[in-house]
Amino acid sequence: MRHLCTFIALSLLLSITLFGQSENAVISDADIARLPIPVQRYLRYTKTIGKPFVTWVELTQSGQMKLKPDAEWIPLHAKQWYRVPEVAFEWQGWVKAAPLFHVRATDFYDNGVGSLKIRLWGFIPLGTAEGSEVSEGELMRYLSEIIWFPPAMLGENIAWEAVNDTLARATITDGGLEVSGDFHFDPDGRLTAFTAIRYADMGDGEFRLADWYAPVSEYADFNGWYLPSKGSAVWLFEEGDYEYIRLKIESISLK
Known part of the structure; x- marks a missing residue:
């Protein structure tokens, strides 16, 4: 909870600081011209053109x-x-590990x-993962999830490389960290993985390095943004293969 309160306070401060600079700014075709063609298609597919730049995102x-390759889905x-x-x-993710045992995971x-903390009932510590490998992994997670807030693809902290007509590397x-990943698209600009x-x-x-695969299966309209709504993650x-999570986006707010 302390993390979250600090996180929200800093986010509000940043939003206020940037508001005067971007109050009337919207994303144009000229803004995306420097990006690889498949990324440009994705920004159009998600109806990002004409939308404002964002500083804060919240989703459910x-x-x-x-929890393990041979475990049941919960x-x-x-x-x-x-x-x-x-x-x-x-x-913050909640799972019911057993009838009376509710576990909260915080990435x-x-x-x-970066860090990952596991708590029973939200307050009894069960485990913590920290260190350089965890931090790199969490930064990679952020990169993979900018598909839900496409204006971030225009960030100066992301360098893009066109691999081919349907693949771009970011x-x-x-x-002080640097990670790279590949965004896969179909010819219409729909991101597939x-x-x-x-x-x-x-x-x-x-820890060990392994191939990581996050496919997208469905899209939906979220207040005028057409964004990925269902997907999973697989080691x-x-x-x-170890598919460990399946997600559906219930709501998303970009501000």
């Missing part, structure tokens, strides 16, 4: 999570907040530092 999610609901163009987010990233730099090589937490403090381990 429902879905399922699998229900999940979550809320998430982002700051833009400053790179920061907090995600956090701000200024080059490198994001923040807080994000892929990257990312650190996987294998438990007991062990592509040598010993087999």
Whole structure:
């Protein structure tokens, strides 16, 4: 909760600071001209042209999570907040691990530092993951999720490379960290997946680099934005694929 209060306070301050500069600013074709063609198509597909630049994003999610490759799927609901163009987010997800055991997971990233904290009933600590591998992983997560707030694709902290007509590679730099990932599109500009090589937490403090795949399956209208509404995330381990989360966006607000 302390993280969240500080996060919201800083976000409001940033929004107030930037408001006078961007009050009347909307995204134009000229703004996106420097981006790779498939990214330009995506910005048009999501109806971003003519929309304002954003500094704050809030969304709610429902879905399922699998805690281990051989575990059963369990229900999940979550809320998430982002700051833009400053790179920061907090995600709070709730799962019912057993009839009387409700667990809250908090993913956090701000200024080059990321963490994952697990608490029983929201306040009894069960575990924490921190360190350089976690921070890089959380920055990668932010990069993969800018699909929900497309104006962030115009950020000066993201360098784009056109790989081909339906694939663009992005490198994001923040807080002394740098990660890269690939955005996959169809010919109409619809994003179909994000892929990257990312650190996987294998438990007991062990991390290893592995292929990470986040496909998008559906889109929906959110107050005039046409954005991905369903997707999942999969670790592509040598010993087999591990799909660990399936999400549906219930609501999203871009301000």
